[in-house]
Amino acid sequence: MPVANAKRKEKAKLVTKFILFLKLLCHKESMSLNFPPGSLVFAPMEGITDGPFRLAIHEAFGGWDQYFTDFLRVPTHGFYTKRKIIEHFGEKIYTSPVLNPLNAMQILTTARAQTERLVKEIAELNINHLNLNLGCPSKTVNGHCGGAYLLQEPETIAQICKLIRQNFSKSFTVKIRLGFNDTENFDELIRILSDSGVDGIIIHGRTAKQKYDGLSNWEMISRAVNLTKTPIIGNGDLLNVKDIENAFKNSGCYGLMLGRGALKTPWLAAQYKNKWSTDQTVKNILEYYDRIEWCYRIYGDNDEIVLKRMKGLTRYIFSHEEINLSPLLRMQTLEQFKPMLPEMVNSVFQ
Numbered sequence: 001m002p003v004a005n006a007k008r009k010e011k012a013k014l015v016t017k018f019i020l021f022l023k024l025l026c027h028k029e030s031m032s033l034n035f036p037p038g039s040l041v042f043a044p045m046e047g048i049t050d051g052p053f054r055l056a057i058h059e060a061f062g063g064w065d066q067y068f069t070d071f072l073r074v075p076t077h078g079f080y081t082k083r084k085i086i087e088h089f090g091e092k093i094y095t096s097p098v099l100n101p102l103n104a105m106q107i108l109t110t111a112r113a114q115t116e117r118l119v120k121e122i123a124e125l126n127i128n129h130l131n132l133n134l135g136c137p138s139k140t141v142n143g144h145c146g147g148a149y150l151l152q153e154p155e156t157i158a159q160i161c162k163l164i165r166q167n168f169s170k171s172f173t174v175k176i177r178l179g180f181n182d183t184e185n186f187d188e189l190i191r192i193l194s195d196s197g198v199d200g201i202i203i204h205g206r207t208a209k210q211k212y213d214g215l216s217n218w219e220m221i222s223r224a225v226n227l228t229k230t231p232i233i234g235n236g237d238l239l240n241v242k243d244i245e246n247a248f249k250n251s252g253c254y255g256l257m258l259g260r261g262a263l264k265t266p267w268l269a270a271q272y273k274n275k276w277s278t279d280q281t282v283k284n285i286l287e288y289y290d291r292i293e294w295c296y297r298i299y300g301d302n303d304e305i306v307l308k309r310m311k312g313l314t315r316y317i318f319s320h321e322e323i324n325l326s327p328l329l330r331m332q333t334l335e336q337f338k339p340m341l342p343e344m345v346n347s348v349f350q
Helices: 004-031 053-060 084-091 115-124 139-143 148-150 154-167 187-197 218-227 241-251 260-264 268-275 278-298 303-317 334-350
Strands: 039-042 067-069 102-106 130-133 171-176 199-204 233-235 257-258
Touching: 039 233, 039 268, 053 278, 084 102, 084 115, 102 115, 115 154, 115 171, 115 233, 130 148, 130 154, 139 148, 139 334, 148 154, 148 171, 154 171, 154 187, 171 187, 171 241, 187 199, 218 241, 218 257, 233 241, 241 257, 241 268, 257 260, 260 268, 260 303, 278 303, 278 334, 303 334
Parallel strands: 039 067, 039 257, 067 102, 102 130, 130 171, 171 199, 199 233, 233 257
Antiparallel strands: none
16 A cells, blocks of 8 residues: 555656646746846835835836836745735736736745745736745845745755746746855756746846845856846846946846846936936936825825935935935934935036
8 A cells, every 4th residue: 555655646746747847838838028128127125116116216217117026025824915915016006007017026935935825816916927036135034044045945946936837827037146155056046947937037146145245247147148048137237328238238138127226316227218318317316206205195105204215215316426415314304304405416416
């Protein structure tokens, strides 16, 4: 009896693998990314790219082919209601036939988390693009065996990706780094991800150990382009139009993702595509603040939350400028903060 049971289990495993193979084969023939070659993608950023923020960027500037939510952590115990998932995605974005397809839901999971259940919920909500975060370098996230930590465990990544692929039929991408401590298993990661049925691989050109130190290694990103037929989206140190032009020209990437550059200059996609003049910087920055306030207001947020968001953005907008931000950041009310903005912006960018 034990031998017969073992044979049945082995046969069941082979049948399961064959079914997955057929699904992946059909997937490769029928599925593709839901954004075209040459796309510019606004990166997910924890605590920043929530629904009101993404709505504000689209309403004020547009030009981005996809916007990503910050990551939704897959629970190990319990579950999220569909209401919670929609709130994270952004209710006004979810209900818009124009905005919904332009937004991607990012999740962060571990080997023990209830990935299958959450992915099924997301699929039932008819969200068009699901992204798996395998690149977060946060010590807290990595300490719980999520994000970039999993880059050390390619087989675990394969299992998670295949599980997601079995339960999500629309665009499915992953966001990775070059490795955890080094790039030793980079080629293996690209192969495993490609074989797991993902539609695209987004690569930040640093290891998790580097965080944001040093320069993004675009040679490794280009290497990935040559290793797989799966579309590669490059990410890292894209701060202006020239950076975008050079990245497309030299890397062969399907698309590009911008994070800090997009946060500092959210009109960069429109500037690149429409050849906007850099003379509009002051106007664009003031519009950025106005639209941020407007979008958080329509989501029902109060002055305290709006002020907190504006202060956070200020640190990014002026991040490379030699200016003392303390007087502005010390303001305790929105009424104190807003009148100081035009003079501050004009003094730096005029």
